[in-house]
Amino acid sequence: DDDDDDDVDENDEFSSRAALASATYASWLDANAERFSHAQAASRVTASALNALVDEFASTTSALTQEHDAFDACSRALDDARAVLTDVYDSTRALDALIHAAADVDDAGNDDTRRRTPS
Numbered sequence: 001d002d003d004d005d006d007d008v009d010e011n012d013e014f015s016s017r018a019a020l021a022s023a024t025y026a027s028w029l030d031a032n033a034e035r036f037s038h039a040q041a042a043s044r045v046t047a048s049a050l051n052a053l054v055d056e057f058a059s060t061t062s063a064l065t066q067e068h069d070a071f072d073a074c075s076r077a078l079d080d081a082r083a084v085l086t087d088v089y090d091s092t093r094a095l096d097a098l099i100h101a102a103a104d105v106d107d108a109g110n111d112d113t114r115r116r117t118p119s
Helices: 002-116
Strands: none
Touching: none
């Protein structure tokens, strides 16, 4: 009978330890499930924020590309205007040279006419 009582005591102790271990494990699972739930929610918020940053970066990159293209177009237009102004300046100088040459020829012709005309 004592052996049976020892076996019952051992079984009760084992059952008690198993129940305690099971309760501890269940408590640990509950606590970690809550932590996991909080971590998952934080992860979703972080992912959403990162997606917003990626979208903002893409938008900024697109805007910068458009600004760069507009700057290039302005630069080309300025180069074209500079070329036109250079042509106008060169033409003006050539015209000025022709006017001076014509005036010199006219002056020379007037000098010849005066020399040939008897006074």
